[in-house]
């Protein structure tokens with residue numbers, strides 16, 4: 001309910017959305033809302049499932065499970081997962097842009113915006129040649145379309161180039177033209193897939209201005225996928241963060257920016273980078289939270305990355321080498337979680353108590369930070385638990401990895417970053433010069449014979 005006492009429904013409600021591609025679960029039990037008249041950003045690392053969510057909303061994919069409800073200003077509601085793609089645009093009034101610019105590059109800017117209004121013009125023509133010749137409402141509709149196109153060219157700061165081919169525009173201007181074209185369809189929800197990708201700071205600013213204009217002047221709600229945090233943080237009213245197809249944070253930009261789950265999981269950065277981000281944020285509270293136990297209030301906490309919302313499926317993804325990675329066998333059953341954590345803690349304690357396979361005192365410890373993914377903070381934590389050597393990490397079995405992940409609160413990350421493989425390679429590299437040195441005299445002796 002708003003201040004005037006009217007019921008206000010979110011424009012978009014995504015409920016328990018799942019999308020599977022064969023055995024791969026790209027989205028798992030995702031729920032979030034986009035509020036009317038606001039800019040909602042959907043962010044997350046590469047492969048988090050953002051574009052898949054867009055594709056489900058705009059009818060490119062039919063979700064495996066879940067419900068996507070769009071409620072228009074007049075109160076009419078549409079279940080988008082049941083509508084054919086073209087009706088999502090025409091009836092539910094959802095428009096979108098793509099990660100890769102899709103303009104008619106040989107047509108002028110004005111023509112691009114008129115083509116976007118093709119459906120409206122054809123309707124006005126009554127689908128007859130007579131209509132196209134100017135009888136009936138066609139002439140008026142055509143004039144209105146030109147006015148609308150000019151209006152959006154002005155808003156996008158492109159009116160001076162109305163008669164140039166779209167392909168001649170600089171990249172940032174092409175992005176704005178795409179948005180202007182989408183606005184010519186009169187959407188109530190505008191979905192933008194990485195509109196700031198490849199823009200320089202000046203172009204990013206022009207984009208921010210255009211999106212703010214759209215929000216303020218037309219009341220159009222915007223759903224935005226974006227990697228450029230300067231855009232996200234400046235213009236969004238609400239941010240939803242995904243990781244591996246699941247929601248890990250949801251709130252206003254200030255909340256999300258300082259959410260340890262986002263810093264640790266979304267940014268997926270080295271410890272030192274996390275520390276830098278925290279230093280920038282200047283929030284001791286966040287640092288305390290990172291050191292503390294998972295925050296159960298924000299999710300079932302079945303994993304150390306503290307995903308919000310329960311999930312009944314195993315989430316799996318391809319890594320960069322095309323291998324499947326199981327992210328988390330999700331279950332919001334607290335008991336199971338506690339048992340698993342207790343097992344992991346016991347294993348971590350065993351690891352700490354067990355004598356290191358190489359006596360630490362005899363040689364200097366290895367520089368664990370050479371393993372990608374281990375920063376100084378976690379190297380210290382590992383040292384505290386008796387792990388000093390690449391050899392120790394190289395010999396980790398699945399249970400050790402789980403224990404270390406539980407201890408470092410790095411759910412799935414150690415496996416994903418293949419610390420064991422990295423450690424093995426480092427052990428091998430360290431052994432190499434020694435072998436070569438040993439082989440050298442033999443070779444020399446051989447050559448004398």
Ligand SMILES: Nc1ncnc2c1ncn2[C@@H]1O[C@H](COP(=O)(O)OP(=O)(O)OP(=O)(O)O)[C@@H](O)[C@H]1O
Pocket residue numbers: 021024025026044045046047048049050051052053317318
């Ligand atoms: N059509 C498809 N068939 C099979 N797998 C797919 C398909 N579309 C997406 N995926 C997989 O789903 C997962 C999510 O992909 P998606 O493109 O939605 O992520 P994203 O968050 O948009 O990533 P990026 O930021 O890199 O664009 C990835 O593992 C991807 O490989």
